Amino acid sequence: EAGVVQSPRYKIIEKKQPVAFWCNPISGHNTLYWYRQNLGQGPELLIRYENEEAVDDSQLPKDRFSAERLKGVDSTLKIQPAELGDSAVYLCASSPGTSGRAVQETQYFGPGTRLLVL
């Protein structure tokens, strides 16, 4: 079974440029998460989707970040314009979202996209 797929793996851009990250979750997983992991820190949730609905985007900086999961499968996270402080690893994770006890489900993480803003 394929795991969570993310692309690109690495991205270097200049500040004020736009950037987009793509995630394809494990097949059949309804819940999708985007996390940001700063150097020396643990992952921090940016947004959570249940199918195509963003059910928790309270941590997403909406002035420059946007995300979509149009068909409830793959998802795109965009930053426009990027700032120096956006340099981080952006992680996508998914979970089944079907057990009825979603808080107990394991989240499966992708390899991440390492972003460097110059």
Next chain:
Amino acid sequence: AQSVSQHNHHVILSEAASLELGCNYSYGGTVNLFWYVQYPGQHLQLLLKYFSGDPLVKGIKGFEAEFIKSKFSFNLRKPSVQWSDTAEYFCAVNEAFGNEKLTFGTGTRLTIIP
């Protein structure tokens, strides 16, 4: 809001030594607790998790963790580490009756010397 503290930032051990990594959380309600591991060059993966019942939880690769409610702790242990245990370890928590949002600690980097 929840927070998770992992006070050991970098631990260096010799092979066969015993391991204990600390994890404390701040939340007064019922929680679910997780340990994730990231091996060099690999993605985060679940090591073990606790929801209820026996506070001593066993995970993969010989790891276990003990939930001590009175201490708000969920320390990770392994009686004898191997070189292949070199990795970064993250403790995480979510509210048992809330949403699935995981709050992670800052991680502990474990280096095993052969």
